[in-house]
Amino acid sequence: MVTLANRIAETGESPTMATTRRVAELRRAGRPIISLIAGEPEFTTPEPVKAAAVAALARNDTKYTASEGIDALRKAVAVKLRDENGLDYDASQIVLAAGTKPLLHAAFLALTDPGDEIIIPAPFWVSHPDIARLVGAVPVHPRTGPDTGFRLTPAALEAALTPRSRVLLLNTPNNPTGALYDVDELSALYEVLKRHPRITVVTDEIYEHFIFGGQKLVSPAATGAGALARTVTINGFSKGYAMTGWRLGFAAGPLSVIRAISDILGHLLGSPNTISQYAALEALRGEHEYRSERRADLERRRALALSLVGQIPDLVVENATDTRIGSFFLYVNVEKLIGRRDPAGKVIATDTDLVDAALEHADVLLVPGSVFGLSPYIRISYVGPEAELVEGLGRLRSFVGHLD
Numbered sequence: 494m495v496t497l498a499n500r501i502a503e504t505g506e507s508p509t510m511a512t513t514r515r516v517a518e519l520r521r522a523g524r525p526i527i528s529l530i531a532g533e534p535e536f537t538t539p540e541p542v543k544a545a546a547v548a549a550l551a552r553n554d555t556k557y558t559a560s561e562g563i564d565a566l567r568k569a570v571a572v573k574l575r576d577e578n579g580l581d582y583d584a585s586q587i588v589l590a591a592g593t594k595p596l597l598h599a600a601f602l603a604l605t606d607p608g609d610e611i612i613i614p615a616p617f618w619v620s621h622p623d624i625a626r627l628v629g630a631v632p633v634h635p636r637t638g639p640d641t642g643f644r645l646t647p648a649a650l651e652a653a654l655t656p657r658s659r660v661l662l663l664n665t666p667n668n669p670t671g672a673l674y675d676v677d678e679l680s681a682l683y684e685v686l687k688r689h690p691r692i693t694v695v696t697d698e699i700y701e702h703f704i705f706g707g708q709k710l711v712s713p714a715a716t717g718a719g720a721l722a723r724t725v726t727i728n729g730f731s732k733g734y735a736m737t738g739w740r741l742g743f744a745a746g747p748l749s750v751i752r753a754i755s756d757i758l759g760h761l762l763g764s765p766n767t768i769s770q771y772a773a774l775e776a777l778r779g780e781h782e783y784r785s786e787r788r789a790d791l792e793r794r795r796a797l798a799l800s801l802v803g804q805i806p807d808l809v810v811e812n813a814t815d816t817r818i819g820s821f822f823l824y825v826n827v828e829k830l831i832g833r834r835d836p837a838g839k840v841i842a843t844d845t846d847l848v849d850a851a852l853e854h855a856d857v858l859l860v861p862g863s864v865f866g867l868s869p870y871i872r873i874s875y876v877g878p879e880a881e882l883v884e885g886l887g888r889l890r891s892f893v894g895h896l897d
Contacts, residue, residue: 500626500627500629503626504623504626504627507619507620507623508619508860508864512530512858512860513528513530516528516858519852524856525856526852526856526857526858527856527857527858527881527884527885527888528858528877528881528885529857529858529859529873529874529875529877529881529882529885529886530858530859530860530872530874531874531876531877532874533731533732533737533876534732534735534787534791534821534876535876535877535878536735536783536787537735538734538735538736538739538772539734539735539776539779539783541775541779541780542734542736542772542773542775542776542779543772544775545771545772545774545775546768546769546771546772548771549767549768549771549772550768554767554768554771555767555768556767557763557764557767558764558765558767558770559764560755560756560758560759560762560763560764561587561588561589561751561755561758562587562588562589562590562743562764562765562770563589563767563770563771563774564584565774566589566770566771566773566774566777567584567585567587567588567589567743568584569774569777569778570584570587570589570743570745570777571583571584571586571587571745572777573777574712574726574745578710578712578714578715578726579712579715580712580714580715580721580726580745581721582745582746583748585748585751586745586746586747586748586751587743587744587745587751588743588744588745588751588754588755588758589741589742589743589765589770590741590742590743590744590758590762590765591740591741591742591762591765591766592729592731592740592741592742593697593699593727593728593729593731593742594620594624594742595742595758595761595762596727596729596742596743596744596754596758597620597621597624597695597697597727598624598627598628598757598761599744599753599754599757599758599761600660600695600725600727600744600750600754601624601625601628601630601660601695602628602757603750603753603754603757604659604660604693604695604725604750605628605629605630605659605660606629606659607629607630608629608630608631608657609630609631609657609658609659609660610630610631610632610633610655610657610658610659610660611625611630611631611632611633611658611659611660611661611662612633612635612650612653612654612658612660612661612662612692613625613632613633613634613662614634614635614636614637614645614649614662614663614664615634615635615636615637615865615866615867616637616643616667616669616670616824616862616865616866616867616870617634617662617664617865617866618664618667618668618669618697618865619864619865621662621664621697622634622866630659630660631657633653633655633658634653634866635649635650635652635653636649636867637649637670637672637867638867639811639812639826642672642812642815642817643667643670643672643812643824644672644674644678645663645682646681647681647682647684647685650682650685650686651685654685654689654692658689658691658692659691659692659693660692660693660694660695661682661686661692661693661694661695662694662695662696662697663679663682663694663695663696663697663713664696664697664698665696665697665698665710665711665713666700666701666703666704666710666818666819666820667820668700668820668822669820669822669824669860669862669865669870669872670812670820670822670824671700671812671815671818671819671820671822671823671824672812672815672817672818673704673708673710673711673817673818673819674711674713674817675711675817676711676715676716679711679713679716679720680716680717680718682713683713683716683718683719683720684718686723687718687719692723693723693724693725693750694713694714694720694723694724694725695724695725695727696712696713696714696724696725696726696727696728697727697728698710698712698726698727698728699727699728699729699731699732699742700732700733700819700820700821701728701732701733701819702732702733702734702784702788703732703733703788703791703819703820703821704788704818704819705788705791705792705795705818705819706792706816706817706818708816708817708818708819710819712726713726714726714745714746722747723747724746725744725745725746725747725750725751725754726744726745726746727742727743727744728742728743728744729741729742729743730742730769730773730776733784734773734776735787736769736772736773736776739766739769739772739773740766740769741765741766741769741770741773791821791875791876794821794875794876794879794882795818795821795823795875797875797879797882797883798823798873798875798882798886799813799823801882801883801886801887801890802823802825802873802886804890805886805889805890805893806893806894807827807829807830807893808825808826808827808829808830808893809825809826809828809829810823810824810825810826811824811826812824821874821875821876822872822873822874822875823872823873823875824862824865824870824871824872825870825871825872825873826869826870827844827847827862827869827870827871828869830847830869830893830896831843831844831847831869833896833897834896834897835850835853835854835896836850836854836892836895836896837850837853837854838897841896843861843863843868843869844861844862844863844868844869844870844871845861845863847859847861847869847871848860848861848871850892851888851889851892854892854895855888855889855891855892856888857885857888857889857892859871859872859873859889860872873886
């Protein structure tokens with residue numbers, strides 16, 4: 494009999510992946526499920542980006558590249574980080590990989606030993622703590638909430654730190670809340686870290702191009718006072734460039750860390766996908782008008798989603814009026830529904846119970862706040878087809894109206 498490693502029992506399958514598979518099974522069985530959990534917009538990859546991939550194929554650029562990626566793309570990423578984020582990196586400080594997940598794995602492996610702690614503020618993206626556990630680290634979750642705009646405070650950070658703390662993960666804009674940090678908030682966090690020189694900041698900035706109200710991302714590494722020297726910046730092409738299936742991300746940081754990440758990735762993955770790299774090169778060098786158009790479309794959808802959720806009794810989007818917001822999710826407080834009974838008479842004791850009941854009785858799929866580390870909430874995505882957003886939230890309103 495095969496014995497699995499303990500780390501498998503401690504992590505398990507991604508909740509969103511498991512839910513997606515469940516929905517597919519229900520749809521095959523004839524259930525008219527509407528999913529409000531999408532993690533990717535319905536936007537398509539820009540035509541020039543696809544054409545660049547075709548051109549790479551025609552040139553027979555289909556061989557392995559260096560494990561850190563092709564030089565031209567690393568230089569282009571350095572230019573992007575300089576011009577858009579105010580970060581001064583040499584191309585040698587850039588590494589590419591098949592998405593941000595492998596980069597997070599490699600960064601955590603490079604920066605922690607088994608038993609070391611990674612500070613991951615809650616609510617968090619579902620994979621962040623599991624990635625920490627997979628590398629043998631211990632995720633620690635200081636709580637954020639509506640009183641701080643779902644942003645980590647210096648006091649909460651200080652209280653979470655121990656002699657085993659080695660990494661602070663900052664996800665800005667945040668999934669699931671959309672919270673975005675400004676320069677003063679980030680500077681205050683780095684001020685705390687001055688007293689803890691062994692801690693490195695790792696960022697996840699994948700929703701950078703989906704920020705609303707005319708706001709822009711402040712990259713944590715750009716906040717000054719030594720931030721650049723102790724930060725690994727991780728981002729990618731999936732969201733802002735509509736390249737989810739191309740699987741390509743990048744990391745930038747101190748040369749010693751980037752070399753370590755590159756060495757780790759060389760053993761784990763080899764080199765990044767060659768065709769995707771040439772497509773990404775066009776994505777960086779080409780025109781970017783589509784980004785503002787798509788951002789405006791998502792901002793309109795956010796307003797629509799907020800309006801529709803506002804019509805559902807006892808649901809509250811606590812950061813609905815926050816002017817520093819991004820991503821494409823609403824994080825909705827459902828505390829007032831806890832303790833009520835669903836149409837079958839079952840008591841809704843948790844946000845997971847609520848999600849299960851909404852799927853069973855309304856054929857609408859949501860994600861419970863429990864998987865993000867903060868309950869009782871649900872996460873609603875508004876990037877799928879607009880008609881499904883309207884129909885799904887209409888079903889949710891009817892479902893809530895029938896709770897006892």
